Amino acid sequence: MCTPAQLQTIARPGEEETKAIARALKRSISRRSVLAGALAFSVAPIVSRVSALAATAMDFTEVAPGVFVHQGRYELQSPQNRGDMANASFIVGDDAIAVIDTLGSAKAGADLLAGIRAISDKPIRYVINSHMHPDHVLGNGAFKADGTVFVGHHKLARGLAARADTYLASSKAMLGDDAFAGSEIVLPTQAVEKRTTLDLGGRELVLEAQSVAHTDNDLIVTDAKTGTVFLGDLLFSGHVPTLDGSLRGWLSLIDQLERHAPARVVPGHGPHAMQLPAALGDEKRYWSTVAGDVRKLIAEGQTLSEATKTAGQSERGKWAMFDQYHVRNVTAAFAELEWE
């Protein structure tokens, strides 16, 4: 519903590539753990098992019948939040559950799983990752079980594999050894090429792969039964948006999304549920301001360093996490727009 109507293409084309990446990643991880032996990486699995037993259930809000959303904090990863800084959701069908995003550590993932189990004991058939960022995928390990399929954009496996070392190292540094323990990269086992439908029993989820916007592997999930659309990090509210894809791509996707009126949308960072098109207003204003300011500076012959000091500063005070992400956003926007 968010991309131009297409005939359904079931996502098998990416499967071979996904498997190749998974094999290669295994090789690399064993190589890395040999190198890192002195850093006592080897104790991690034991710690993780202990903590899984001690999981404390995350809280969920039921935003529509059978649709539950956990709201993450507006923070950077820390030992205290254990990577619980993004929204995570699950949908319950007659037969099975699908989870969308798993938070930023194995421990947060285990707490999420405990929260789901407090509500439903149906099997978790699908774990869907909305995109590659660590705060949405590093809890995947807590959901590894027989029969659970990990689903993502067809470019997710490549994006994650390329960044696996960086993500694990930086998350470990930010979370600390204890909160990070047991976290791993779990790649998708089913790839969404364009559009895929998943059946939970009397309930269908439609998954649509997007062009480059927030990242190059953004996926939009729609629960057809309630008209709930999970936008992942294509929608930020309250928390400043972050750019790791294409500013022009994102703005054009926002224009497309504004033409739809689903019952509700769920942001990747923000409240449990919001309404279109109002939900997109702040984000659209932020990116339009950044793009406008940066384009003007480029036309005037100003430099990237100057842009980082002035562009988009009218947005300061309107967002949480502005100081943490805004300069990086301007840098990425400048490097993209100077080639227009």
Add this chain to the structure above:
Amino acid sequence: MHKHSSRPIYAIAAGAIAALTALSFSANADDDDIWPSLQKEVYGTRSIIENDGAVLIDAPERAEDPAVVPITIRVPPSVKGPLKSMALIIDKNPAPVAANITFGPAAGNGGGERRMTTRVRIDTYSYVRAVIETEDGALHMVKTFVKASGGCSAPAPKDADGETADLGRMQVRSFDPALASTPLREALIMIKHPNTNGMQMDPISRGYIPARFIKSIEVKRGDDLVFRAKTGISIAANPHFRFTYANDGDSALSVTAIDTEPTTFTGGNGAGRQAAAVSQ
């Protein structure tokens, strides 16, 4: 000029990378100041005057994106006469010399602040140095500390499939100075090139993506050289140079860049030179 280097200073040989990274990591932990040995490698026994104000450097204290760190080297108007050379060195990078630049007659003789801005990758917390050689043959240096990490191994492309599109496309702009009579004017050169440094991982093979980077850039005005730069893997993707040059005569520049393939890319801002040309 660096024929006895034991450590590669512009680029590292593919295949030796994993070993080299591991070695330099442990070496850095024990021996924090690597400049003395680096200085010997690059400048031999020549003495270098530090912090005499002949050269200044601007860099962010903390790099928000370590794969795109803007650096500006400035030579104040008090320095007279033509510059012989300028080097940008990032101590802790795997190949520390980001660029070594020699100047020609069209670079100008001063009369205003001379500047060179580029963007680099910075792999870990490091000193970043600028060294210039003045007309009298003296070397002058300034350094600044930049907090950044992971710039070299960072999987840079945000749009992995868009990165190699338009390889070699060039933008060349010359900016008109506020006063027509001012001795220096400024220009900008941008080259669309992934500048892969051999340290980024191919997610499928888990091998390193082979290094392919711009290794030399020559900028001329007519027959006169503005500068010739020997560049290394520390230069960020889509190499970017903004610089002052003599404001006399025609502002039109022609640019020739050669990468490690070697493929030659040309561009310019003069009449009929708007489109970049690529030749093997």
